[in-house]
Amino acid sequence: MEAYLRFMEENPTVGLVGDEEEIYEYDAEGNIIATEKKTIDPLPPVDHSLVNYAKFTKNFYVEHPDISALSETGVVELLKKLNIRLSGVSPPRPVCSFAHLNLDNALMEAIRKAGYTQPMPIQAAAVPAALAGRDIVGIAKTGSGKTVAFLWPMITHIMAQHELKLGDGPIGIICVPTRELALQIYSEAKKLTKIYNLSVVCAYGGGSMWEQQKACEAGCEILVCTPGRLIDLVKKKSTNLRRVTFLVFDEADKMFNLGFEPQVRSIADHVRPDRQALLFSATFKGRIERLARDILTDPIRIVQGEVGEANEDITQIVEIFNRWEEKWDWLTRNIVRFTAEGSVLIFVTRKAHSVEVAEKLKGRDLKVLLLHGDMHQSERNTVIHKFKHHEAPILVATDVASRGLDIPSIHNVVNYEVARDIDTHTHRVGRTGRAGVKGTAYTLFVANRDPPDFAAHLVRHLELSSQTVPPRLFEIANKCPWFVENRARAAGTEANPRAGIGFQPREKKDLRVGLGSSYSGFHSSTQPMGGPATVAASSAHQTDRLAAMKAAFASQYNRRFVSAGVESTKYTHPELLGASNKTSEVSGDSSDFRVPQTPETPSAPEVKRRRSRWD
Structure with a gap:
C-alpha cells in the first residue's frame, strides 16, 4: 500500500491522462495514427569507460564431431538444402539435429515437449552462431521459428551468469515493435524458462505502468519490451541496463517504420559495448544495415531464402475482381468452407471497413471477432485470447495483427483489402503456415481500384515464393513502367524504346554490400565489411x-x-x-x-576563317 501511495505522489496525473490509454488521431481514410504526444525522447548517452563492468562468458558452443567431420562440399550441400546463405568471419557450421547443439538436458526436454523434432533452417544456422557468442543479423521469412532461435541461446547464456542481486536489471533484453509480438515472445519464453525458475517480464505501451514498474523492480532475468516502454522504465529508475549482456532486436525494420530509430540506437548505446547482440527480421533494408554496422561487432549474416520472401509452406491465391462489391459475394460463398478447415483471419486495411465487414458477417449468423488499433490493449488481449481458444472461428483485423500473431490453428488468411506495401503483405500471409504447417492465403485484388504498382510487387513476391501468378495480374502489373523496364532488361530486350543517344542497359549492382559476401564454400568472406561490391561477370561489359x-x-x-x-x-x-x-x-x-580519321582528300586553298567561339 505504501508503494502504491508513493507511486501516486510521484505520478499525480496517472489517472487523468492515462498511462494505459493511448491518444490517437485518424487520417483521411479513418486509419489510426499516433499523435505527437507519443514521441519518447531517447536515452541519454553513457560513458562506458567510467563503469566497472563484471566479466562474463558468452561462448558455450562445442562443435559436434559429426559436424566437424563434414567436408566443405558437405557443408555447402547442407546450406543449399536448408536454403541458407552465411557470410561473415568464420561462421560456425549449421547443424542437422538438436543433439549437435550440446544443449542442457533440461532445455532439451523443454524443446521436446514443445513438439520440435529437428531444427528448422534458421535455427540450424543461428543457434550455433549465437551459442558461440557471435553477433548475428538473421533474415528469415515469417513463421520460420526465429523466436526460439534466440531464446534457446539466451537461456544458456543467462544460466552461466551470476545470479541477480537487489537492484540489478535484466541480463537478457528482447526489444520488439508491437505489443502483440511482445506478448507472443513472452508466452514462449515463460514456457522455456519455467524449468530454470527464471523471471520473465513483459513491458509494453498500453499496459499498466505501475504493474510493470513493480515487476521490474522485483528483478527479472529476461525483459521482453517495446522501445518506448523500456526507455520509460529506465528513466523512472525502475530498471537499468548495467547487467544486460544479451541484446535482441526482433523485426527492427518495423521499429524503424514506426519512427523508433533514435530510441533503438539509444538503447543499444546504453548497453555495455562487449555485449552480444542479435538482429532478426523478415526484411532487411538500408537503414537496418546501417544499424547493424553501428551496434554489431563482426556479425554473422544469416539469410534464409530471399530477403522479404514469403513462406513457401503457404499457398497463395490471388483473386481478381472488376468491382468492389464482387469481393463480398466471393467471401460469402467461401467463408463456411474456410471455417470448416480451421480459423480464418481476414485483413482489412481501413479501420472503418473492418467494422463494416465484421458487422456484415455477424449478420449472417457467424461468430466473428474484431481487432483494430483503436481498441484498448486489454480489449485486444481479450480478443486474441478468444481467437486462440476457438471461441470464434473468424477474426477481422487491421494490420495491428499482421505481425506477432502466432496462432497455429489459422488455416486461411484473406486479404480483403490489399496491403499498403509488400512487406506488410508478407507479414499478413505469414499468419498462416506457421512452423511448417501448411496454410492458404487469398488476396482479393480489384482491377480498376487497387494500384498497378502493388500488382507489380505482388507478381515478384509470388514468383520468389514459387507461387502461380494469374495472367490477369501480370497484365495489370505491366501498367507499371518500372516493372516493364525491369522485365525487358532481364529478358535482354530493349528496356526503353525512347532512351536517349548512347543508351545502354545499366549494370547490375550488388545491393547487399556491407555485411560480407554470400557464402562460398565454408571459408569466410575475404571481402571486408563495407568493401566494394563484386559485379557479376555477365554484366561486366555493361556501362552505367x-x-x-x-x-x-x-x-x-x-x-x-x-x-x-x-x-x-x-x-x-x-x-x-x-x-x-x-x-x-x-x-x-x-x-x-x-577518333577514326576521315580519308585524306586533296587540300583546298586555305581560306581565312572567322574565329569560332569553340576556339
Whole structure:
C-alpha cells in the first residue's frame, strides 16, 4: 500500500491522462495514427569507460564431431538444402539435429515437449552462431521459428551468469515493435524458462505502468519490451541496463517504420559495448544495415531464402475482381468452407471497413471477432485470447495483427483489402503456415481500384515464393513502367524504346554490400565489411547509363563541332570512351584512344576563317 501511495505522489496525473490509454488521431481514410504526444525522447548517452563492468562468458558452443567431420562440399550441400546463405568471419557450421547443439538436458526436454523434432533452417544456422557468442543479423521469412532461435541461446547464456542481486536489471533484453509480438515472445519464453525458475517480464505501451514498474523492480532475468516502454522504465529508475549482456532486436525494420530509430540506437548505446547482440527480421533494408554496422561487432549474416520472401509452406491465391462489391459475394460463398478447415483471419486495411465487414458477417449468423488499433490493449488481449481458444472461428483485423500473431490453428488468411506495401503483405500471409504447417492465403485484388504498382510487387513476391501468378495480374502489373523496364532488361530486350543517344542497359549492382559476401564454400568472406561490391561477370561489359550518355554526347560533340584550323581532334579523357569503343581505334598503347580519321582528300586553298567561339 505504501508503494502504491508513493507511486501516486510521484505520478499525480496517472489517472487523468492515462498511462494505459493511448491518444490517437485518424487520417483521411479513418486509419489510426499516433499523435505527437507519443514521441519518447531517447536515452541519454553513457560513458562506458567510467563503469566497472563484471566479466562474463558468452561462448558455450562445442562443435559436434559429426559436424566437424563434414567436408566443405558437405557443408555447402547442407546450406543449399536448408536454403541458407552465411557470410561473415568464420561462421560456425549449421547443424542437422538438436543433439549437435550440446544443449542442457533440461532445455532439451523443454524443446521436446514443445513438439520440435529437428531444427528448422534458421535455427540450424543461428543457434550455433549465437551459442558461440557471435553477433548475428538473421533474415528469415515469417513463421520460420526465429523466436526460439534466440531464446534457446539466451537461456544458456543467462544460466552461466551470476545470479541477480537487489537492484540489478535484466541480463537478457528482447526489444520488439508491437505489443502483440511482445506478448507472443513472452508466452514462449515463460514456457522455456519455467524449468530454470527464471523471471520473465513483459513491458509494453498500453499496459499498466505501475504493474510493470513493480515487476521490474522485483528483478527479472529476461525483459521482453517495446522501445518506448523500456526507455520509460529506465528513466523512472525502475530498471537499468548495467547487467544486460544479451541484446535482441526482433523485426527492427518495423521499429524503424514506426519512427523508433533514435530510441533503438539509444538503447543499444546504453548497453555495455562487449555485449552480444542479435538482429532478426523478415526484411532487411538500408537503414537496418546501417544499424547493424553501428551496434554489431563482426556479425554473422544469416539469410534464409530471399530477403522479404514469403513462406513457401503457404499457398497463395490471388483473386481478381472488376468491382468492389464482387469481393463480398466471393467471401460469402467461401467463408463456411474456410471455417470448416480451421480459423480464418481476414485483413482489412481501413479501420472503418473492418467494422463494416465484421458487422456484415455477424449478420449472417457467424461468430466473428474484431481487432483494430483503436481498441484498448486489454480489449485486444481479450480478443486474441478468444481467437486462440476457438471461441470464434473468424477474426477481422487491421494490420495491428499482421505481425506477432502466432496462432497455429489459422488455416486461411484473406486479404480483403490489399496491403499498403509488400512487406506488410508478407507479414499478413505469414499468419498462416506457421512452423511448417501448411496454410492458404487469398488476396482479393480489384482491377480498376487497387494500384498497378502493388500488382507489380505482388507478381515478384509470388514468383520468389514459387507461387502461380494469374495472367490477369501480370497484365495489370505491366501498367507499371518500372516493372516493364525491369522485365525487358532481364529478358535482354530493349528496356526503353525512347532512351536517349548512347543508351545502354545499366549494370547490375550488388545491393547487399556491407555485411560480407554470400557464402562460398565454408571459408569466410575475404571481402571486408563495407568493401566494394563484386559485379557479376555477365554484366561486366555493361556501362552505367549516365556515363554512356555522357560518352555519346562527347563523341558527337567532337565529331560535329571542330574549331577553325584544327585538322583532327584527340580525346584527352579516355574514360569517356567506355560506351564508344566500337568507333574508336586502339593503338599499341591501350590507353591511346583516337577518333577514326576521315580519308585524306586533296587540300583546298586555305581560306581565312572567322574565329569560332569553340576556339
